[in-house]
Amino acid sequence: MDHLPLAIVPSSPEGKRVVDAYKKAVTTVATATAYVMLARGMARELLPDELRSAIRWGAESVRALLGRAREKGHGETNTIVIRRQVEFNTENHLFTAALTYLGSIIDPRTMRRVCLARSKQDKETDGSTRLCMEPGGSTTDTFDGVVFTWTSAGNEDDSKSGGAQWGPRETTLELSFFEEHTDTALERYVPFVMSTAEQLQRQDRALKIFLNEGGWHGINHHHPATFHTLAMDLSLKQAIVDDMDRFLKRKEYYLRIGKAWKRGYLLYGPPGTGKSSLVAAMANYLRFNLYDLDLSKVYDNSDLHRLLIDMPNKSILVIEDIDCCFDAKSREKRKHRKTPNPPPADDDDNKSIASDNDDDDEMGAYRQHNITLSGLLNYIDGLWSTSGEERIIIFTTNYKDRLDPALLRPGRMDMHIHMGYCGWEAFQTLAHNYFGLDDHALFPEIQPLLAKVEATPAEVSEMLLRSDDVETAMRGLVKFLGDKKRGIRKVTDIKNDDVAEKASSLK
Numbered sequence: 001m002d003h004l005p006l007a008i009v010p011s012s013p014e015g016k017r018v019v020d021a022y023k024k025a026v027t028t029v030a031t032a033t034a035y036v037m038l039a040r041g042m043a044r045e046l047l048p049d050e051l052r053s054a055i056r057w058g059a060e061s062v063r064a065l066l067g068r069a070r071e072k073g074h075g076e077t078n079t080i081v082i083r084r085q086v087e088f089n090t091e092n093h094l095f096t097a098a099l100t101y102l103g104s105i106i107d108p109r110t111m112r113r114v115c116l117a118r119s120k121q122d123k124e125t126d127g128s129t130r131l132c133m134e135p136g137g138s139t140t141d142t143f144d145g146v147v148f149t150w151t152s153a154g155n156e157d158d159s160k161s162g163g164a165q166w167g168p169r170e171t172t173l174e175l176s177f178f179e180e181h182t183d184t185a186l187e188r189y190v191p192f193v194m195s196t197a198e199q200l201q202r203q204d205r206a207l208k209i210f211l212n213e214g215g216w217h218g219i220n221h222h223h224p225a226t227f228h229t230l231a232m233d234l235s236l237k238q239a240i241v242d243d244m245d246r247f248l249k250r251k252e253y254y255l256r257i258g259k260a261w262k263r264g265y266l267l268y269g270p271p272g273t274g275k276s277s278l279v280a281a282m283a284n285y286l287r288f289n290l291y292d293l294d295l296s297k298v299y300d301n302s303d304l305h306r307l308l309i310d311m312p313n314k315s316i317l318v319i320e321d322i323d324c325c326f327d328a329k330s331r332e333k334r335k336h337r338k339t340p341n342p343p344p345a346d347d348d349d350n351k352s353i354a355s356d357n358d359d360d361d362e363m364g365a366y367r368q369h370n371i372t373l374s375g376l377l378n379y380i381d382g383l384w385s386t387s388g389e390e391r392i393i394i395f396t397t398n399y400k401d402r403l404d405p406a407l408l409r410p411g412r413m414d415m416h417i418h419m420g421y422c423g424w425e426a427f428q429t430l431a432h433n434y435f436g437l438d439d440h441a442l443f444p445e446i447q448p449l450l451a452k453v454e455a456t457p458a459e460v461s462e463m464l465l466r467s468d469d470v471e472t473a474m475r476g477l478v479k480f481l482g483d484k485k486r487g488i489r490k491v492t493d494i495k496n497d498d499v500a501e502k503a504s505s506l507k
C-alpha cells in the first residue's frame with residue numbers, strides 16, 4: 001500500500017500524474033526525515049557529548065543570527081564612501097589610512113586579483129610592500145562581531161591622473177555594513193582603522209635621531225638594538241615592554257586623571273651595561289624619533305624651552321649622563337668659589353649645569369651653561385607636558401647616587417631601570433644572538449663564573465665577537481671570566497690582548 005495520508009483516486013491521466021508527483025515528493029521527504037533520524041541516532045552513538053553540544057551550540061548560534069537578522073531587518077545596507085581627495089584637491093587622510101589598513105587585512109589567497117605596491121625608500125620611509133585592492137575588488141573584516149565589507153570602486157585608468165602611490169588615482173573606497181551597525185562603524189570601527197593605520201605607518205617610517213646644534217638637526221637612526229638583542233634580566237625586559245604598551249594605550253586614562261600623557265625612565269648602571277642600547281631598543285619598539293639633548297650646547301633656560309617646545313608628539317627626549325650635568329660635587333665646588341656672577345640659589349631644584357672642565361673660565365662657563373635643574377624639571381613637568389602628548393623622557397646615568405634628589409623624587413621619573421652586570425639570562429641572550437647557541441659544554445662553567453664576576457654585557461659581547469668559531473669564543477670567555485675572578489684582568493686588558501694578537505700575527 002502506498003503511504004498516502006489520504007486516499008486519492010485519480011479520475012483522469014492528468015490527475016494520475018499529479019498524484020504520482022505528490023507520492024514522489026512525500027517519499028523524498030520521508031527519506032530525508034529518515035536520514036535525519038538515522039544521523040541523529042548515529043551522532044548520539046558515535047559523537048562524544050562535548051562535540052554534540054558544540055554542534056548544537058553552533059546550530060543555535062546560526063539560528064539566533066538568522067533570527068536577529070530577520071527581526072532587525074538586515075538587508076538594509078549603509079555605505080560610507082571614502083574618496084581619495086577632498087575638496088580643493090587635498091588628500092583625504094582617511095583614504096590613505098584605510099588603504100594602509102586594508103593592506104594589512106587583504107588575504108591574496110581569497111581574492112582573484114590584488115594589486116601589489118611598494119613605496120619608495122627615502123628620507124621619510126624605509127620602503128615597504130603593501131597589498132591593495134583592484135577596482136571592483138572587495139574584502140570583509142570583522143570587528144567586535146560586526147562584519148564590514150570594503151569595496152574598491154572607481155576608474156582603473158590611472159594614466160590620466162599621473163599615477164599614484166597606492167593604486168589608481170580615481171579610486172574610492174566603500175565601507176558597507178548593516179544599518180543597525182552605523183554607530184559602531186562611525187564611533188568605533190573607523191577610529192580603530194585610523195589608529196591601526198597610524199601604527200603601521202609608523203613602522204614604515206624611517207627613524208631619526210635629532211641633536212641640538214642651535215636648533216634640532218636630524219639624521220636617520222638605524223641602531224640595530226631591539227628588545228630581542230638586548231641582554232638583560234628577562235623579567236625586567238618584559239616589565240619595560242609592558243610598561244610602554246600600557247602607556248601607549250592610556251590616552252583616555254591620562255585625560256581622566258588630569259595628568260600629562262608622558263612617561264619618564266631613569267636608566268642607571270655601570271658603563272657598558274646597555275643603557276644606550278636600551279634607549280635605541282625603546283625607540284625602535286615605539287617607532288618614536290629620538291631627541292638627544294646635549295645640555296652643554298644649550299645657552300640658557302629660554303634656549304632650553306625653545307628646544308623642548310620644538311619637539312613633536314610621539315618622541316623621546318634623552319639626556320645622557322645626567323649626573324655630569326647636575327653633579328652635586330661640582331655644585332658644591334662652585335658654591336665655594338668666588339665668581340663675579342654667581343650661579344642661582346642653591347635649593348635642590350635650582351642648580352646650574354656643571355662645567356666639564358674645572359679650569360674653565362668661570363664667567364664663560366656660566367654664560368655657556370646657565371641652565372638650572374629646576375628649569376629643566378619644571379618645564380618638563382609643566383608647560384612642555386601640556387603642549388604635547390605621548391612623549392617619553394629618558395635620563396641615563398652611571399652613578400645614581402650622585403643624582404640630585406630633585407630628580408629622584410617620586411612622580412618625577414616613573415620607572416627606575418637598573419642595567420646591571422651580565423647575569424646568566426643576559427649571557428644566554430648573547431650566546432643565542434651571536435652563535436644561535438642554546439646550550440654548550442662550557443655553559444656549566446660559565447654560569448657560576450658570571451654569578452661571581454662583575455663583567456658587563458659589553459665585555460662579554462666583545463669576547464664572543466672575537467672568533468667565528470664557537471669553541472674558541474667560549475674558551476676565550478671562560479678564560480676571561482676566570483682571570484677576572486682571580487683579579488688579574490681589567491677592562492683595558494681586552495684591548496691590550498687585541499694589540500698583542502696583532503703583533504704576534506705580524507711576526
Ligand SMILES: Nc1ncnc2c1ncn2[C@@H]1O[C@H](COP(=O)(O)OP(=O)(O)OP(=O)(O)O)[C@@H](O)[C@H]1O
Nearest residue numbers: 229230231270271272273274275276277457458461
Ligand atoms: N645589555 C646589553 N645587551 C646587548 N648588548 C650590549 C648590552 N650592553 C652593552 N652591550 C654592547 O656593548 C656596547 C656598548 O653598550 P652601551 O653603549 O649600550 O652601554 P652603556 O651602558 O650605554 O654605556 P655608557 O654608560 O658608557 O654609555 C653596545 O653597542 C652593545 O654592543
